[in-house]
Amino acid sequence: MSVTNSFDQLATLRAVLLATPLFAVGLTLAAYLLGICVFQRLGRPTWLPAILVAALMLAAVLSLTGIPYQEYQQGAAWLTVLLGPATVALGMPLYQQLPRIRELWRPLLFSLPLAAGLAVIYALGIAWLLGASPTILASLAAKSVTAPIAIGITQQLGGSVALLMGALLITGVAAIAFVSLLARWMGIRDERIIGFALGLNGHALGTVRAFEIGPTAGAFASLGMSLTGVLTALLLPLAWRLLTLAGMSVGS
Template structure:
């Protein structure tokens, strides 16, 4: 009996934790700093993890039960084409600044992570797992496989990068006085992939569209360029 209903309960756990997290986020909205730290992407996973540890269930079982959500993440990625299409007239005029920012941002994310880690004495395996950190999860896993990184570690690093970017990005923009939604969105998409894009859509539709663009382009160019950088550096 228990085995039969466990998957359903584990899927319900995600929805329940998210609803609770979303409610917390709503009531903290009036204070930007607190509400950033109470983003559902921070609180919901903590709630779920706590419950899983408490009732002693493996992550692999939870993951299996939540497979429908992983699948729908793919569908949602396809759906990003619609805001991109609707906002394209804003993007067309900015081809040159966008492309330059993209190439610089995507390479700087990799180079800064690798050099800081190298200074701190990380092993080559860790360095390789760190390299695809700013790319959307499925791309990062594909790259990690290609360059022989640790897939589980890479997945964790990618998600953590996204959450850090999504939480602190909007705060940074406030402090730096950056008010243009196009800049906010594109930077979130480049640095914090899908998680940042989810956050960008909360700011505005335009912000979300620029984030979708950043996410898609960063995934594509990193997937093409990174394997070559890694092969060249670690040979």
């Protein structure tokens, strides 16, 4: 009888905690702070950023406590809303670096559509070859775009936001590692090029890494992230619609 009462009390406690967003928000912030501590203790490795450590800790807690992701997501929803203003706030470093951006507008204009298009094509191509369903393909299409824009694109395409968030995390971590390795291997030390590559390929995570390098790298990362988001939001839904219609025509 006492064991049954204990389980009932735990179930009641969990229901009370999940009734307000404070638990989910507090759990998220605690995981992130612990992630920063682990990240610094390990010597700040580029392949293991604090947000990845925090995500793994958070996933472990949800799994051990049996809290469904949907219930956690509802409580932490307003943190996602804050991503929008945070992205807009990156306009300040862009303004501060505007003269340097004007110097490189031609190569930036040339490389942006090519890189943004390839980011979508290779992800969808690999997933399609592996037999991914249309829902998975729609969830991966915007994996190189910053979260506030990517969520809207994914919902429009009919994908899963939960799967998208995982893809965003993996993409950001991989971009940080590969951009750093390639820049070292190719001898690239220009913060403008490194920052732009980090923002274009690694969205918000890459931008955070770029600001750790320097303000110039951070500003160009913000530029790459913003322009990639805008370009993808404008063209990807249209391209997806055309591909869907072409697939329907072939199937019929």
